[in-house]
Amino acid sequence: MKVLSTAWVGVFACLIICFSLGCTESATKTNNDGTAQNQISKEEIKRHLEELSSDKYEGRKPFSRTEGITIEYIKNEFESMGLLPANNGSYYQEVPMMEITSHPAETMQITTKSGDFDLRFNDDYVIHADKTVDDISINDAELVFCGFGINAPEKNWNDYAGVDMKGKVAVVLVNDPGFGSENEEFFKGDIMTYYGRWTYKYEEAERQGAKGLLLIHETTSAGYPWFVPQSSWTGALLSLTREDNSTGCDMKGWLHLDAAKKLFSSCDLDLPAMIKSARKPGFKPVPMNASVSTSLTNDYKFDSSKNVAAYIKGKKEPDDFIVYTAHWDHIGVGQVVNGDSIYNGALDNASGVATVMAIAKSFSEMKEAPDRSVLFLMVTAEEQGLLGSEYYAKNPLFPLENTVCNLNMDGVNPIGEMNDLTITGIGHSDMDEIAEEVAKTQDRYVLPEQEPEKGYFFRSDHFNFAKAGVPALYAEGGYDHREKGKEYAQEMRNKYTTDNYHRPSDEYDEATWNFDGMIQDGQLYLDIGLKLANSQRWPVWYDGSEFKAARDMKG
Numbered sequence: 236m237k238v239l240s241t242a243w244v245g246v247f248a249c250l251i252i253c254f255s256l257g258c259t260e261s262a263t264k265t266n267n268d269g270t271a272q273n274q275i276s277k278e279e280i281k282r283h284l285e286e287l288s289s290d291k292y293e294g295r296k297p298f299s300r301t302e303g304i305t306i307e308y309i310k311n312e313f314e315s316m317g318l319l320p321a322n323n324g325s326y327y328q329e330v331p332m333m334e335i336t337s338h339p340a341e342t343m344q345i346t347t348k349s350g351d352f353d354l355r356f357n358d359d360y361v362i363h364a365d366k367t368v369d370d371i372s373i374n375d376a377e378l379v380f381c382g383f384g385i386n387a388p389e390k391n392w393n394d395y396a397g398v399d400m401k402g403k404v405a406v407v408l409v410n411d412p413g414f415g416s417e418n419e420e421f422f423k424g425d426i427m428t429y430y431g432r433w434t435y436k437y438e439e440a441e442r443q444g445a446k447g448l449l450l451i452h453e454t455t456s457a458g459y460p461w462f463v464p465q466s467s468w469t470g471a472l473l474s475l476t477r478e479d480n481s482t483g484c485d486m487k488g489w490l491h492l493d494a495a496k497k498l499f500s501s502c503d504l505d506l507p508a509m510i511k512s513a514r515k516p517g518f519k520p521v522p523m524n525a526s527v528s529t530s531l532t533n534d535y536k537f538d539s540s541k542n543v544a545a546y547i548k549g550k551k552e553p554d555d556f557i558v559y560t561a562h563w564d565h566i567g568v569g570q571v572v573n574g575d576s577i578y579n580g581a582l583d584n585a586s587g588v589a590t591v592m593a594i595a596k597s598f599s600e601m602k603e604a605p606d607r608s609v610l611f612l613m614v615t616a617e618e619q620g621l622l623g624s625e626y627y628a629k630n631p632l633f634p635l636e637n638t639v640c641n642l643n644m645d646g647v648n649p650i651g652e653m654n655d656l657t658i659t660g661i662g663h664s665d666m667d668e669i670a671e672e673v674a675k676t677q678d679r680y681v682l683p684e685q686e687p688e689k690g691y692f693f694r695s696d697h698f699n700f701a702k703a704g705v706p707a708l709y710a711e712g713g714y715d716h717r718e719k720g721k722e723y724a725q726e727m728r729n730k731y732t733t734d735n736y737h738r739p740s741d742e743y744d745e746a747t748w749n750f751d752g753m754i755q756d757g758q759l760y761l762d763i764g765l766k767l768a769n770s771q772r773w774p775v776w777y778d779g780s781e782f783k784a785a786r787d788m789k790g
């Protein structure tokens with residue numbers, strides 16, 4: 236889901252220049268066949284990217300008719316590289332999931348003291364269910380404004396304090412109260428904590444026993460425009476199966492900001508004032524004296540999708556693993572935009588899969604295997620809530636305590652080389668230092684995450700490794716274009732977020748994609764993995780990181 240620039244700039248990609256700038260150390264080594272050793276191949280990246288983002292794969296949605304050809308393509312490539320199957324002779328790891336398609340009624344009726352009105356599905360709100368119940372009706376359920384929807388005992392903070400949410404629908408704000416507070420100690424200031432993520436809000440509403448949850452969408456705080464909830468939280472949605480799949484909220488979803496304004500004003504509540512009070516300690520939930528009625532019918536099925544996993548066995552410490560990840564899935568076929576309904580996901584994340592496959596190829600061609608083992612894990616269902624990596628973290632093919640680190644790629648820079656290496660979630664572990672050492676060999680400097688308020692650290696697969704205590708790196712160049720500077724890089728990022736992110740226009744275009752940045756980041760990831768694979772080093776979490784405890788427990 237990572238946002239990166241996808242500018243279709245036609246700059247001639249020159250491998251020679253890249254190699255001489257980027258990787259002087261190993262530039263002279265060659266394989267027996269004369270090809271460069273320990274180098275990322277542009278042709279490999281391009282070949283995989285072109286293939287996986289083509290219309291033939293129909294946007295690579297798990298469970299869809301093109302899942303099979305997607306995972307088979309990856310598997311065949313791994314096999315032809317001579318990589319070993321990671322799951323008892325199989326390259327696949329089954330990920331049991333359920334797929335629920337909710338069909339919400341066209342409207343939602345709101346009853347308030349100053350009058351009733353309807354909100355329209357899609358324009359004003361989106362909702363879905365993630366339980367296996369055929370028909371759901373919500374009849375005059377009370378609406379309660381529950382601030383940021385956060386219950387954090389360690390911070391002495393409870394937005395649900397004193398309210399029994401049974402039968403009620405919570406209306407909550409995105410992000411967390413620290414956002415915009417200019418106080419780093421308050422939550423984490425502008426850095427989004429996990430409490431700011433929609434996944435957390437869904438989880439907490441369930442724990443509170445609420446009938447429903449409506450998140451007020453606001454572009455800056457959410458980090459993405461309304462189009463994203465519209466495209467990502469409608470249609471068929473996947474989740475990992477649970478012990479009892481019929482429990483939980485009746486509806487979860489999002490309210491458009493304009494609809495929220497209308498709702499609050501007809502309840503005689505001032506939204507800006509409500510937001511202000513929600514950001515103060517001691518906030519108490521506010522009954523809105525309003526109710527909501529609507530209904531949904533649901534179709535559901537159980538099925539399993541697959542992670543694809545292959546590895547190279549280390550020659551000295553075969554039980555220790557470096558794990559590369561990239562999600563192979565995207566969002567499939569959806570709403571038509573400008574005459575196109577295939578969400579190809581070229582940047583998101585055919586680019587990551589292609590680059591990790593090029594890294595795998597490079598490892599496979601090394602004259603000697605590295606000391607430690609290296610796992611290449613292409614996970615499923617990232618777009619539906621990081622499900623493939625969540626499943627892997629809960630059911631690892633090799634023990635997590637022997638997993639040295641995770642190196643994740645999601646959306647690899649298509650606009651050319653960068654001077655920066657921007658680390659998302661910087662400050663958690665000394666993976667930062669390792670990345671910086673390698674970045675210096677490419678004449679690059681490290682930048683902390685530039686938009687920490689958007690919570691990107693929680694938005695791709697490395698997060699599930701971090702949550703399970705495995706130090707993880709998620710980094711890429713993206714803010715300081717080597718030839719065209721910072722403004723250009725920013726402009727391209729913005730353009731991607733507005734025009735292409737989770738849209739059918741996230742497509743590969745031979746004329747405009749520049750592979751130099753992908754080669755640069757791919758080389759960096761290859762060098763980091765190789766460095767750790769040939770060392771005894773165990774990356775560590777810094778004191779104060781919320782992920783340290785999980786690693787310490789594993790001893």
Ligand SMILES: [Zn+2]
Nearest residue numbers: 236237584645
């Ligand atoms: Zn992605």
